[in-house]
Structures are given as C-alpha cells and as structure tokens.
Amino acid sequence: MSDSASTDIYQAHAMREWLEPLCLQGGVNLAFNAADSTSWPVLLDDTLHEQALIVDVSAVPALSDSLARGDSFHLIGHVRGALVRTSALIATARLDDSQRVRFRCSYPEFISTLHRRGTFRAPLRPEMGVEARLTLTADVPAIETEVRNLSLGGCLLAMRLVDAVSLAPDQPVLALELHFPNRQRLDLKGHIRHIRTDDDWSVALVGCEFDALPINSERMLWYCVKEIEREGGRRASSSDKPLEPSALFLLPQGRRPQTAKSAIAAQVVTGNTTARRLHRVADYLNAQSLQLQNGGTIAPSLLSRHADTLLTLGAQSRESLLYALGYLESEPAAVRHALAVAIRAADLARSHGYDNDSLKAIVASALVHDLGKASLPSSLLESRAPLSDSQRALLPGHVAQISERLAECRWLSPAIASPVIEQVNERLDGSGYPHGLRGDAISDLGRMLAVVDVIDALTRPRADREAWPLVEAYRHLLNHPDVFDNVWVQRYVRLFGVTPVGSLVRYANGALAWVQRLDGQGRPSQVHVVLDTRSRHRRLDLVLAQRDLDQLGHLEGIVEPAKFQLQLS
Template identity: 40%
Template sequence: MEEQIDTPTRIEHPGECLSLLEGLCQPGGAALLFAAQPGQPHPVVLMELDPEEGLVIDISATPELAGRIERNDPFHLCGQVDGAMLRTPSLNVLGRCEAAGRVQFLCAYPQWLDLLHRRSSYRAELHSDMLVVVELHLHGGEQVLRGRLVNLSLGGCLVELPAREAVRLEGPQVLDRLVLGFPGGQRLEVPARVCHMHGELDWQSMRFGCQFLGISGDQERRLWLYVREIEREKARASHNGNRALQPSALFIQRAPLTQALPAGGNPLPGSSIGRRLGRVAAYLDTQLIKLRHGAAVDSRQLSRHSDLLLELLATDRDSLLFAVLHQPGEPLLVQHGIALAVRMADMAQARNLPRQATKAIVAAALVHDLGKALLPVELRLARHLDAGQRLAFGSHVGLLRERLDSCKWLAGPVLDAVVGAINERLDGSGYPQAAPAERLGELARMATVIDVVDAMSRPRADRPPQPIDAIYRHLLASTGQFDPQWSQRYIRHFGLIPVGSLVRFGSGQLAWVRRLDREGQVGQVQLTASPALDPRGSGPLLSDAELSGLGPIESIVLPELA
C-alpha cells in the first residue's frame, strides 16, 4: 500500500474539536502557517482555548510575525495530535492581548478542524475497556482462536490472545480468515496471516501481529472507518463523557461479547485451586510458545510456578488431584506435565524427601515433555513411527536439555532422571539412550511409572484413553519394563479408584471421586448426570455413610472429553 497522506477528515463536532485542540497545547505542539508560505511553519504556543472566548496564541519566540498578523495575512494553526496532522481553518484575529513581556493574540474559535492521517501506517490504539473480539480462523477451518484487538490499521492489527489460545499457533501462518467483532454488532472478515509474536503479558497472555492480505476497496473503507471511530471513542472517553460527544455506534454494546472470549483457569467448582492451577498452565502455554521462537526455559518463572504448585498441594491435596485430571482446552503436553508434577511431588513428600529436592522434581516434571513442541508437526501427529522416526522422535529430550542450561538451581541428577530417563525401560526398549535397568535409579523408576499411568489415561494419535483398571493391569503385567515395586507403591498410594475417577454405582448414579479415606477406599463423591465435567451441572457432595444409599460401585467410566 502506497505511503501517502490521504484526504483530510473534517471534524465539526464541538466536543471532538475541543479534545483535538487540547493536544496542540502541549509544548512544541502547535505551529503557525501563513497561506502565502504553506511550507514554512513557525513555532507558537497555544496558551488558552475556550469555545466561547476563542484561542490565545503566544508568538513571543517569533515576535517578527506580529506585523503580518496585524495586517491580517491569512494563517492557520497545525500540529501533530495522536499521530495525525491537525489543521485549523484560517483564523480571524480579534485583537492583541495585554501580557507583560509576551506577544499574544486572541483569535476566533474555529468551527471545524481538518485531521490528516498517514493512512497506510497509522495505528489506532484501543483502551483496555474498548473490547473488540478478534477471531483467528486457522487453516482448514477446524480451529478458531479468540482474543482481543489491541490496535488496528489499514495494513493489519495487533491481537492479544490468552496463553491457552496462543499455544495453538505453530508460528507465522496464513489464516483462513480474521474476523473483527465490535460491541455494536458490526463484523468484518478479512484475509490475513499471523506474522510475528509481539510479546507476553505476565505469562498469561501473548500478543501477535497480523497482516491483512489483499483487502478489497470496500474492506479498506470499512477499516478506515473503524480506525477513525476508535480514535473518536478514545477522545470521548478521555474526558469521562463530560463533552457532548456521543458514543461511537461501534462501541454501544448490544451483546455480552465477553462470553466470546475463552474463560481461563480450571473448571473446578467451589474452589480457587482450579483458578490458581490455571496460572501454572498459562505459564507452560507461554513457555511452549517461547520455546518455538528459540527462547530458553525461563529459570525464574519455572521456580516461581513450581513453588505455586507445591503450595496448592499443601493447601488442598484432594482438590488438586481432582483438578489436574480436568483441564479442558489445554494442550496435552501441558495437562500431562502438570499431572506428572503433582503426583511425583505427592509421592516424594510421602517418602519425606527434602522440600528443595521435591521442588526440583516438580520443575523437571512440569517441562519434561515440552521438547516435543520443537519436533516437526508431522512427527508429533504421526499414528505409527518407523525405526527412523522413533529415533528422530526421541530427540525431543536433547532439544529440551539444551534449553534448560539457565536453570542452574535444578540438580543434575534430578534432570537426568525426570527429563532424561523418564522414557527409558528396564529391558532397554526405551529412549533416548535405550538404558538398561542397572542404569536407572529409584527416581527414574518412580518417574516412568507415574508417567505411563497419566499418559495412558489421555488420548493419543494412535489410541484412545484407557481406564485406570486397564492401566494398572498393564503395569503389573509389564515387570520387564516397569519396576514392580514402584507400580505397587503407586497403586497403594493413589488407590484402586483414584481421586478424579468417574464411577457408576449400582443404582445407576454417576459420580466423581473427590476423596479417599485412610484405607484408600472412596470416601467422598460428587454426583453428576453427565460423563463430561460441567461445574454448572455438578451435583451435591456425598461422604461416608451417605454413599451407602447409592449402592456398590459397579464400574469405572471413561469421562467424555471436553
């Protein structure tokens, strides 16, 4: 698009004119131009402005202009306001002002202003309370990411996405379409592509620059209208509505657009555990994105979120064990890392490991699989791997270790066990080293058991999720691959029917297991009418003697995936 100043926009509304003129009152904001010399600006100061009294212009820095002004040589004021060129019409001089040591003139207040933007590059910035929803339709139309508009120009826009949405972007890519949705109901679809990552906000949100591709003349006209209306709304809001400027039709809300934005956190009802766990997930989402863009693992943030996870475990163990099984919308790498970290910490604490050692285990578990995000997409999504592909797949361990160099506080033996050896097997059939049993220590053996339990409970490209009883049978039958002592310890520690399981009672009632008693038996459940977790539809909690009315537990049910 050619870089040129477009036809000026005529501003006639008194409130908007006053807001714009106030921008010329800043030091160095105004210049005086004579009609006979339009290319020679003279610096002046706009001292006062009042729609009833007029404008007071101070030319003390250029007193030689006084004669020309008194001879009524036509002139106007101009200056930059919010990235645009503002110009008044020719001003009528009402008289010279009396000001000791100053040269000032009173001019009639202008009835209109001209505003000139460099249209192709001008970006209108939105205030935080100006919610415009942006939909990014990924190639193929199967996924739609929703975020908020940060700024808008004719050439593109900046979009803020929650981390859990942003993590689904693989990098720069062409979109099927980008859709702008304003509170007033106006929508515009344009072809676009994601160009670059702009940065993260407190590890909870990410910003991405998007470029519009081949927009039509009508789309360009509408985009320019939106840019102007955003600026108009900002001018109105900057004075708290005290000016007589009416709200822009774009921002008169007709529908609760906030519902269109994805809700953050975990759907655990009645507890802050889920929301705080969502902060850990958002950190991992953002870390995944930054890894794809060449960054290392952030040592400080990994330490901070490992502490947070340990704090949650100490606050409400059962609620946390329940929450890690239900993190809809999060990438499987993130869900798996969090679940592994929580269970490893729980077992480590049960064996009285020091807190710093447990924290290192948590940290290593959180990120242990993130190297998979650095593999080619076709390798990550492949249903079956040949020998060469299996070797290439195993490289994710080394890719992640390279990005952990800055985490000096992480003990090397912990990294070796949890990141390096978690995919090894006692019979040497694992990866990346095909390490035999004698090279696998106790921590690695514990990690492999916990890892496979959670991995088998989640869907994979080549198989559906497995029920916990089938997973336990697999562990106990695979003594050549998994340490039988750690398999039995895991089952005793978390129970035959662990917290988070969905069970069906003899009465036909479905319920979520929320707590086990000291003997490892189901001690509390939450009734549900659906095999999909829905906090709004969750039933009452029943404990101890209240459970007897439901009859015996008939089966463990695989939950429906959200």
C-alpha cells in the same frame, strides 16, 4: 534519528504504573553497579508504594552477601514492550523467612524506560466496541479475539493462552473478521508473524501480516485505521470544541455500544481454591510453552514460584490437589499431562522419603519435561499410524531442547533435573530415548518418573487410540517388568489405588460419584454422588463418607465421564 527513545520518570503515580506490572509478572533481573553487565533472575515480590520494594533472591541465594553488604543494584524488566530500569537501590534489611531469601530494599528515586520506535499502528480500546474472529482453517471453529492495534500492513491480536498454544509463525489465516458497532464489517486474510505473551504472562499476543487486498478492501482498511486514530485523538482532546464521534463506533441508532464482555476475559473457574490455584499454574505452562515455541527461555523465577505452589497444596491436602486435577478439562492435553505427572510424581516421591528440596526439583522438572514437544512436527504428534524409524529419530530433539533451556535455572539441581527430563522416556530394555539406556544405567528416580508418565499417558486418549482403562494400564506395566520397574509400579498402585481420587465410579444402586478420598486400603472413603443412572435426568449433589457409603451398594468400578456428559463439580 535514533531508533529508540529513553524517558526518566520521577512522578510517584507514574512510577507505580510501571512497577506494579513488574511485580505481577514476578520475574526481573538484578544487576549490580559493576563494570561487567552480568544480571541475575530474581522476583519482585511486593511494592510498598513510595516506601520500599521486596525482592526475593531464593533462585540465586549467592546474591545475599552482596545485598547484605549494601552493594547498590538496579532491577531491570520489560513492561508493555519497553525496557524498564530502576535507579540505584540498596537492601535495607533481610526478612525473616525460613522458606525464602527475601530483602527489603529502598524505593527507586526514578525509573528509566526505553521504547523502540516503530511504524504507526492505531490502538483500539475495548470501549470502541470492535469485535473480531480469527479463522485458521475451514474445519476448525473461529477463535474469539481482540484487536489491540491496526495498521495498513497488519494487526496485533490478543487471545486466551489456551487458544494460542496451537498457533505457529507463518501459519496462514483464512479469515480475520472485524465487526464495528455501525455494522460495518472488514474481512482480511494473511498469515501469523509472531506469537508471544503479554508482560504478565496472562494473555497471548499474536502479530498478523495482511495479504495484498483488492482496492476496495484496501480503502476500507485505510478508512478504519484513520477513524481509529481520529477517535483516539477525540477522546484525548481537552478542547472546548471536541470532534464529533466517529460513525464507525456508533450503533445504527446513533448510540454508543455498551462495553461488551471481553473475548479474552479470564475463564470462570469452578471448584475450590485449590482448583483456582491449579488453573494459574496451567496458565503459566501455556505461556511458557508459547515462550519456548518462539525462541524464549524458561523463566527460572516463575518456575520456582509455581513449583512451590504445587508443593504447598500437596502438603496441605494431597486428596484436594489430586481431586482438583479433574477441573482442568478446558486446558490443552499437554498441560493436563504435565500437571498430573508433576503432582503424582511428587506425591509418590514424598511417600518414599524424598526431602523438600528434591521434591521441588522433581515438580519443576516434571512440569516442563514435555514442553519441547511443541517444536516437533504436528504430523508426528497427531499420527494415527505407528511411527516410522525416521519419525522416531526426531523424538530426542524435544528432550535436548528442554535440557538446554533448563540450564539457565541455576536454582534447579542437575542431579534431579537430569533424571526427570532425560530418563522419563527411557525403558529398562533399551527401547526408550534419547540415549537408549538399559537396566542399571537408568536411575531410581528416572524409573519412577517413567512409571508415572506412562500410566498417565495410557489413560488419556490419543490420535491413534482411545484412553486405556486404569486397570489395563496397571496390568500392562506389571506384565512388562523388562520395560518398567515393577517395584515402582506396585508402589504407584498401592498409593493411588484402582479407583483413584478424582475418578468417576458406579455403585450397584446405579449411583455415579466422584471419588474424593481413599481409606488405608485404597478404597473410596468419601464420594460426591452426582447422578442416578436409572433416571438420567435425576441429578444429585450429595457427599457421602464412611458408613454412609453402604447405602450405595458394592462398588462396580470406574466409568468414563464423557459417556454421561459429566464434568467434575
């Protein structure tokens, strides 16, 4: 028997159920009807039901000639674990767009799906009401998760991307607790087999393999698997005499459970539209990190899309974008650092005349410049002591990994990507890595990125130290001109100031306020007052600008938000 099964789908509604996920996740491959099997990464930008597809080939503009000539092609992608391939398509028109290269294409006559056969796993649906908690170690809080399927040997869990980025294959699972509506509980142990994302890169999917169970637990697991299968069959049955509902999925009172809130529901993002769009870029980085940790590649089209998003937001209002960085406190530190470096580097480069193509390449490279660190030993990243020579020798590995993966991003200029990725950790005195470059061997762009990267890193807490005050970070770099380019340090200070947008400041009258805008001298010109420190319980919500700031008294300086249990609002 073949280990795969192919199906051709002609029904319009069924086709849409496969095409829409391809559009949502964006990235697909385009292959022409040529003898070779070369394919190219593009974006499925839109689906006009039963009319046309909109394909964005900005990442590979060289495809334009073939498409304009009418050469037929297929779109290929993955949805729900299946390989999806459209029937032959042709481009019918190039769309007017000065920023992107997009074509209107024919709608597929049919699509083909190819599934891998596998051992039976009973699928769970949310309405079954099964709750799950995953505990990795005794000193780490349990992770709320969802069980997507269950078998005698393991299960597939779905969880938020931010909860999955710290997981690793072969990691032991201390406890997986399954709670059924009838108050039956199943306790399992095992280890993680794989971690990946779903097809639209919005949820982490974690495969677990169970350890050998005591006979009673094994019987209970077998019972649960069979009842899940039976319940699925009962709901799908159209018989006049349907099966009775399984007691496993009824409350003790015999009622069905109300649909519980999803354990992986999207986090409610506070803030404005800019903050919400920034969180979507953070979701991409979390998902991309998972892909890299599990042998995947960098998605060229998605990286292009999110770099465009940041550039657009920065062009619309640099202050709003810088302020929105404060809404990312729920994200992993690595993601917050990547976004801060990308946004500030682009802002600094824009102020010194870099063109839009270069700015996009800077943003894209900065977004992924540190993602390779996830492959380094956790003991190296969490060390509270100075690194040994043997530990330092491991650091260049993460740079090489990202450089290799970025080679697949054909739209990304190596003249920009190389300085950003490979020189951000170099130092003028040769003490940096991966190549130990000195002085003029480091490009001007590499010098700029090193300044942006180090200032952000110093002002964030680390395992071996607390966060530095911003002024101390500035002073450190200015006092070491043999290590950091003083010209770029001074440019950074002039642009972002000593009380940058998004920082929490204290005024002489005791008011605490978030800085929203700066004037031409780098002083706050608009703030959001949130607390009166002379009366801790007196919360405020007042935006003041220009002359109204005088009522607050003189500015005393930046304070640490954690000391007052404040988050950006």
